[in-house]
Amino acid sequence: MSINNEQVSAYGQAPAAGPGTMVTAGVGTVPVVQIYQFRGGAATWFGTQILGVLITICTIGICYPFAVVLVERWRAKNTYLHGRQLQFVGTGWGIFGLWITWLLLSIITLGIYTFWVYPRLMQWKVEKTVYA
Helix, strand or coil: CEECCEECCCCCECCCCCCCCCCECCECCCCCCECEEECCCHHHHHHHHHHHHHHHHHCCCCCHHHHHHHHHHHHHHCEEECCEEEEECCCHHHHHHHHHHHHHHHHHCCCCCHHHHHHHHHHHHHHCEEEC
């Protein structure tokens, strides 16, 4: 891949010297190392998404935190950082109280509070994702 005639490495890889780049052995060389990798497949993703949607629809959105946990566990299980698998350690009960509060505040404010919900939900997801 190139941008403005400069070689650019693929996502998830450290940059490597491209053609026309003068590099002295041992000085300024950067080995190509896979930083992260995703190994998920379409069938498992589809099944996880269907189950998450069913959980959410059947409970009228009240059990959405459990669907979030289901999807985040699938994502973490299939993501590797520096060769180490990630793990999602959050639970549906761990965010259930916050979700009910956010849901009520969103209803009371006619949806305006949802602008605050998404960043807080993302923060919770990231904080609950760890190395396996």
